[in-house]
């Protein structure tokens with residue numbers, strides 16, 4: 511069962527710019543690309559660098575600022591091949607507001 515947390519209005523989230531939010535008691539990173547919003551853990555699963563200080567590559571994957579591991583923000587897959595998994599969260603847009611689902 512998800513608890514849905516309102517994050518921000520979709521117009522406040524810049525395209526391809528990772529942005530940190532607090533949803534419930536979780537620090538998350540959001541970014542928007544081609545109208546889709548992704549939510550994932552703010553800290554890298556490798557050694558906990560802040561992913562919101564990273565960048566988005568040409569495939570739309572988040573690149574960690576510390577060691578440049580890459581993750582698909584849709585499913586957390588470690589697309590640069592080191593075998594880690596990024597925790598991702600479901601997103602819904604309701605009346606232009608971004609909601610993130612956290613399992614209760």
Ligand code: FES
Pocket residue numbers: 554555556557558559574575576577578579
């Ligand atoms: S801490 Fe993110 S790749 Fe190492």
